[in-house]
Amino acid sequence: MSTSWRIYGAEMSPYSVKVRAYFRYKGIAHHWIVRSGERQAEFAALAKLPLIPLVVDPDGVAAQDSTPIIEMAEARHPSPSIHPEDPVAAFASALLEEYGDEWGNKWMFHLRWAREADQLAGASRIARTIEPDADEARHLAIATQVRERMVGRVGFVGSNSGTAPIIEASFLDALRLLETHLAARPYLFGARPAFADFAIWAQVRSAFTDPTGYGIVANRTPGMLDWIARMEWPRAEGPFEDWASLEPTLGPLLRAEVAARFLPWSLANAAALAAGQEEFTVALADGPWTQAPQKYHARSLARLRERHRESPARADVDAMLSKWGCLAPLADARR
Numbered sequence: 001m002s003t004s005w006r007i008y009g010a011e012m013s014p015y016s017v018k019v020r021a022y023f024r025y026k027g028i029a030h031h032w033i034v035r036s037g038e039r040q041a042e043f044a045a046l047a048k049l050p051l052i053p054l055v056v057d058p059d060g061v062a063a064q065d066s067t068p069i070i071e072m073a074e075a076r077h078p079s080p081s082i083h084p085e086d087p088v089a090a091f092a093s094a095l096l097e098e099y100g101d102e103w104g105n106k107w108m109f110h111l112r113w114a115r116e117a118d119q120l121a122g123a124s125r126i127a128r129t130i131e132p133d134a135d136e137a138r139h140l141a142i143a144t145q146v147r148e149r150m151v152g153r154v155g156f157v158g159s160n161s162g163t164a165p166i167i168e169a170s171f172l173d174a175l176r177l178l179e180t181h182l183a184a185r186p187y188l189f190g191a192r193p194a195f196a197d198f199a200i201w202a203q204v205r206s207a208f209t210d211p212t213g214y215g216i217v218a219n220r221t222p223g224m225l226d227w228i229a230r231m232e233w234p235r236a237e238g239p240f241e242d243w244a245s246l247e248p249t250l251g252p253l254l255r256a257e258v259a260a261r262f263l264p265w266s267l268a269n270a271a272a273l274a275a276g277q278e279e280f281t282v283a284l285a286d287g288p289w290t291q292a293p294q295k296y297h298a299r300s301l302a303r304l305r306e307r308h309r310e311s312p313a314r315a316d317v318d319a320m321l322s323k324w325g326c327l328a329p330l331a332d333a334r335r
């Protein structure tokens with residue numbers, strides 16, 4: 001029997017590189033298998049959904065969805081933990097993990113598929129993943145198909161002409177706040193990577209490999225470059241910090257991004273799903289945001305609320321959330 005895990009993924013896929021960086025950090029033996037056209041039959045036999053990453057454990061059990069994959073692997077390989085010992089920092093990390101996955105993906109998807117230069121670059125790289133040895137004519141045909149399909153889907157994450165300025169302002173605000181925070185430490189929660197690093201990094205790193213995202217990071221927040229490179233093969237360089245030393249520069253990210261943009265969006269999305277609406281509009285401080293609701297997000301918001309209820313230091317966590325404007329959206333109305 002193999003003792004190695006398998007990760008079916010792609011270099012272009014943020015959730016795939018998120019899981020791969022986690023497995024690298026934990027030192028869990030794994031094979032990275034590029035989901036190319038050649039692997040499609042093998043992939044389809046294992047996958048419930050046509051999504052990457054797909055992870056197969058040493059017993060042959062397959063799992064999808066990066067957050068539950070990491071939670072499952074963490075339960076089986078608890079050391080070194082990706083959760084800070086300080087319960088307030090640990091909850092902030094879980095909240096920022098959700099923000100990275102669900103909101104950060106909007107930066108990545110929008111930046112990759114909104115402008116022609118990025119569409120062409122992204123579609124060409126994906127075509128090379130699907131069929132690495134295609135001749136030029138075949139390569140162009142695949143890239144054209146990919147581009148049409150993905151440009152048609154950019155609206156699914158809420159990217160449209162009304163939201164584009166909000167998404168781009170959010171990307172730059174987040175990068176600037178992270179750049180300041182990371183000037184004093186190698187990872188978001190201290191000297192080793194936390195749950196939040198993997199999720200936020202995956203989206204920033206993916207945007208960074210596209211022309212527009214690269215231009216923004218390299219020219220406007222070059223202080224992010226070290227962390228982007230470091231997270232490719234993360235390692236423990238020292239302990240986690242407690243919330244007290246993280247708060248002066250991480251709290252402002254919670255306020256400006258999580259409280260002002262991500263959580264209001266997430267609540268409006270969940271409410272629209274519950275009401276069976278085809279479209280919803282939420283008034284963010286930047287202006288109105290309109291899109292069709294996204295199904296997956298309501299489930300991950302529910303999981304985050306569960307974590308919040310289960311926190312071993314609920315009063316301290318609530319004081320932190322309240323200070324940075326995140327408590328009301330997370331509080332359980334049925335309490």
Ligand SMILES: N[C@@H](CCC(=O)N[C@@H](CS)C(=O)NCC(=O)O)C(=O)O
Pocket residue numbers: 012013014015016050051052053064065066067101296
């Ligand atoms: N919530 C899932 C999302 C996975 C996902 O959206 N994967 C994208 C690539 S990053 C995908 O497979 N898209 C369809 C495709 O590539 O065919 C996770 O965290 O793993």
